[in-house]
Amino acid sequence: MRHISGYVWVAGxxxxxxxxxxxxxxxxxxxxxxxxxxxxxxxxxxxxxxxxKELAQRGFFSSLGLVKLEMRIAETREEFFGMENEKSxxxxxxxxxxxxxxxxxxxxxxxxxxxPVGMTIQENGLTAFDNYDDAVYAMSExxxxxxxxxxxxxxxxxxxxxKHTR
Numbered sequence: 001m002r003h004i005s006g007y008v009w010v011a012g013x014x015x016x017x018x019x020x021x022x023x024x025x026x027x028x029x030x031x032x033x034x035x036x037x038x039x040x041x042x043x044x045x046x047x048x049x050x051x052x053k054e055l056a057q058r059g060f061f062s063s064l065g066l067v068k069l070e071m072r073i074a075e076t077r078e079e080f081f082g083m084e085n086e087k088s089x090x091x092x093x094x095x096x097x098x099x100x101x102x103x104x105x106x107x108x109x110x111x112x113x114x115x116p117v118g119m120t121i122q123e124n125g126l127t128a129f130d131n132y133d134d135a136v137y138a139m140s141e142x143x144x145x146x147x148x149x150x151x152x153x154x155x156x157x158x159x160x161x162x163k164h165t166r
Contacts, residue, residue: 001079004071006041007048007160008034009055012063015111016122019069020055022047024098029054034069035122038098041069045160066161073153080152088128090121090155091139093146102155103142104128104135117141121155128155 009020009031021041023032030051034040042048048066055064073092074080083089093101093115103115107124114120118138121127129135135152143150 002071002073002075004039004041004069004073006043006069007045008041008067008069008157009048009051010063010065010067010126010157010159011055011061013061017126018061018122019067019126020051021069031055035100035102036098039071039092039100039102065159067157067159070156070158071153073151075151083152083154084132086132086154087130088155089130089132089135090128090153091118091135091142092151092153093139093143094149094151095146101142101146102153103138104155105138115142116145126157 006021011018011020019034020031021034021037023030024037024040025032031054052064055061074083091103095101101115101120103118103120104124104127106113106119107127111123113123139150139152
């Protein structure tokens with residue numbers, strides 16, 4: 001089981017909620033979208049706070065909020081089936097390099113989603129599946145259609161700082 005625990009910024013951008021964690025590349029500022037950094041949060045709250053200014057200076061986020069991210073990603077068959085009683089699940093499709101797609105249930109019919117089944121968490125308001133079978137079906141179909149590896153993960157966000165609007 002891969003355990004992920006740390007701090008990420010939720011940045012409101014039009015009708016999406018983007019999650020930013022630690023920048024894992026040599027170039028760029030201190031923040032990077034977690035779908036591009038292999039889901040790498042900031043380990044310490046102080047490190048995350050340092051990235052806030054850079055994110056705010058980008059100028060296109062309507063809100064920023066610091067959250068604690070907790071994830072457990074099933075890496076074996078046993079771990080996968082062991083998540084059957086979990087209520088906060090997301091699917092993950094592994095793309096090229098450190099790129100991932102994280103998705104949950106469809107919450108809006110008026111949005112064309114970036115995945116065939118369900119919606120990316122950026123599009124659905126950071127909503128996880130509350131049903132194991134629905135999460136497994138969406139993960140299986142999205143991975144199959146992308147011809148990529150997929151995974152199932154427990155996903156929890158807890159706000160530590162109140163959201164603020166720019």
